[in-house]
Amino acid sequence: MELDMDRFRQIFLQECAENLEVLEAELLALEAGLADDDSINKVFRAAHSIKGGAGTFGLSEMSRFTHHLETLLDELRSGQRQSTPALVALMLKATDVIAQMRSDAEAGGNGSSPNAEDISQQLQAALGKGEAALPDTAVATTATTEGADWQLEFVPHADMLASGNDPVRLLRELAELGMQVKQCNFGRLYDADYDPQLCYLSWSLTGPGDIDESEILEIFDWVEGECDVNLSRQTTASPAPVLTDAEPLAVTAAVSSAQPQPVASEPPKAAAPARSAPEQSIRIDIRKIDQLINLVGELVITQSMLASLEGTDGEDTQERLARGLSLLKSNTKALQESVLGIRMLPISFAFNRFPRLVRDISQQLGKDVTLKMVGEHTELDKTVLERIGDPLVHMVRNALDHGIEMPDARRNNGKDAGGTLTLSACHEGGNVVIDIEDDGAGLDKQKLWNKAVEKDLAITRDRRIDEFSDAQIYDLIFAPGFSTAAAVSDLSGRGVGMDVVKRNISDLGGSVEITSKLGKGTRFRIRLPLTMAILDGQLVAVGEELFVIPLINIVESLKLDTDCLIKAGGGVVFYQLRQQTLPVVWLSELLGTRGEPGPIPLLCVVEAAGRKLGLVVDALLAQQQVVIKSLEQNFRRLPGISGATILGDGQVCLILDVPGLVARRMAQGGKADAVTAA
C-alpha cells in the first residue's frame, strides 16, 4: 500500500512539474499580450490541479499557497479583475514558489519554500485590494449578490459513468453541504438512441448562500473534464450596479479575512535525509508504442516464416530462406531504430525554460529582447537533453549579457531598440544542431585578442594575432580564465566560464563553433550526437585483443616511425610528430600484456580536452557504429575504459575512454608540458 502511494505521489510530482510549465508559459504569454481567451483558463486549470493534488498527498502548505493563486486566477478568469503587469509578475513569483515546494516534496520534504510566506502575503494583499477590481464599465454580478442563494447547474458528460464516477455520489455530497436538487433535466434522453451506459440527465440545484464556494467546487475536483458545472449566485437585480472600491468582492473578502494559519515552523533540518532517487521515468508518445507493437508483430511473422522452412528441402527453400533473412534484417533494423526512438524527446524540454529566463534577465539588464524559438520538435536522446540544458542556459545568458546591446546603443547604431535572440534546433545527419543566435554587437576580434594577451593565456603567449584564423580568435572565449565582461556581473561572472560550457559539450561528444559579424550579431552553433547509446568507433587490434576508439577522438593515424620516439626517463615516452611532441601509450601495456607487437605498429593520435596523445596499436580494423554497454551493471568502472560493446560475432569489446586516458597520462608525466614547450 505504502509503495502504491509513493508511486502516485511520483505521478503527482511529475504532473505538477508539467502544470508549472503551463503556468509559466501562459503567464508569460499573458504578460507579452499574446494570451488568448483560453490562456487564463489553462493557467487556472493548472493551478487548480496542483492545489487538488497537493491536498491529496498531504502537502498542505503547497495546497494552501496555491489556493490563493487559484482564487486570483479565478477572478481574472471570470472577468472580475483585469490583469496588470504587476499582477502577472507576482503570479510568476508565486509559480516559482510552487516549483520550490515541489522540489522540496520530491526531495522527501513536506513541500515548503522559504519564500512562501512573503509571496503568500503579497497574493493576499492583491486579493484584498479593491482597486484591482474592475473599472466601472464591467458588470460584476457576484459582488452585488453577496450572501444570495447559490444556484448550481450540474451537467455530467454522457460518458461520465465510464470513468467510474457516479453523479449520484456527487449529488449526495452536495446534499450534505445543504444543496438541494430543484430540478432534474432529462431533455437529452429524447434526442438519443438510449444506451444504458451513458448519462443523459442533468440537475439544477440550489443552496443557502452561506456555503463556502470552495467547498462546493471541491466536490467536483475529481470529475474535472467529465461534467460541466456552472455555479452562480441567484440574482434578483438585472444589470448589477457598479462596484465601488469600498466594497470588496465576496469571495476575496472571505479569503482575506481568513487569516492564514501560522505554519508550524520546524527547526531547519541540517540536511534532508537522502531518499532513494526517484525512479527515472519517461513519457512516451502512444504512437511510438503502437509502432513498436507493429514491428514486433512483423518480427513474429518473419520468425514463423523462417520456422516453417525447417526440415523442408524443396528447390525454393534456399530462395525463401534468403528472403526471410532479408526480411529479418529489415525488421531488426526498424525495431532498433524504434526502440532508440523511445528515448528521444523533443528539445522543447530544454527550450521551455528560456522564455522566462530571457524575460527575467533582460528586465534585470534593462534590455529589450525578443526570444524566438525554432524547431522545438527536434528530438534527441533524453540523456543528451538533460545534460545540454545547463550549457544552453549559460550561452543564452552570455548572449543577453554580452551580445545584445542596450536599447540606446542599438538605436545609435541604426538598429531596432529591441534585440532578438533566436534558439533553433534541427537534425543534420546523425547529429542535432542547436543555434543560439543574437543580433547584437558581434565579437570584436582585436578586443578578444587584447583580452587574451592581458590575461596571459597560454594559447596566445608569444604569438601574433595574424597567426590566428577568425574562428581561432573567437574560440578564445572558451579558453579557461577568459571573460570579456568589463565588470563582473551577477549573470556571467559567477566563476563558471565558457570553458566549462565547451567541456560539457565535448563530454557529450559534441562540438561548438562561433561565427560572428561585428555590429550584426553572433551565432553559437552546437552539434551533438543524437544519442549516447551509440557511437561511431574505430576498431583496433592489440595483440589478440580488440578495442574500440571513439572516432570523434581520433585526429589521425599513421605508421609508427621508431626514430621519432623520445625516451624521457621514468618510462615516459614521447613521439615527435611534425612540430609537436606527443606523449605515447602502448595499449598493450594497458592490459598488462606486453605481447609481441605486430609487424607494423601504428600510432593512433587521439585528442581530448585539447590535449593529444598517441596510442600505439597493431592494426586498424573496421570503422563501425557500436552500441555502448555500461560495465557497471555487473561489474564496476574500469580506468581508461568507458564501456563495452558487442561485436557481430558475439564477442565483447572494450571502448576506450580517451579523456580518461589523456588525464591519466598527464598525471603520470608532469614533464610532458616541459617537453612540449621545448
Added chain:
Amino acid sequence: MQPELLTFQCGEELFALPINVVREIRGWQKPRKMPDAPKHLLGLVMLRESPMPVIDLGWRLGLGRTAIDVTTVVIVVQQGDGPMLGLVVDAVADVVQPSDSQLKPPPPMGKRLAMGAVKGVMAVNDDLLLMLDVEHLFDLDEIFSIVDSALAKEESPSCP
C-alpha cells in the same frame, strides 16, 4: 527445507552453491581481457546484452588454474536482481538435497585455499561438499585484492 544445492568439480574438490543463485550453466566462451585486472579475473563475456565478468574459480581459491577444454563450464550466479558473475569450473556434478546435517566450519586447509570464500563443509551422500559463500564471491574489492598466486604472497585475502 533448505534449498537444493548445485555441486560442481573444481580441481580435486567438490563445491556447492544453493541452486537459487544459479541463473544458468553455459559452455566456455573466450572472455575479453580487461586492463588492470588480476589474472584469475579472466575477462568479460556478453550475457543478455550486458557485459559479465568471468572468474576462474579454482584459480581464485588458490587451487591452481582451471584447464580450459570442451568440458569446461561457466556457472552464472546472481543474487536476486543484483550483478551477474560467471564462475569457470571443471564440470558440473549434480543437484542434491542437502541433508539435515549442520554446516560444519571448514577444516583447516592451510594456505592452499582462500578460505574466506568457503562458508563451511557438509557431508551429503558420502561426499564432502565445500559450500561457497555467495556474498563473498561478489565482493569486487576482494576480487581485485587477491594476489595472483604467481606472486605467492604469504597473506590470506582480507575480508571486509
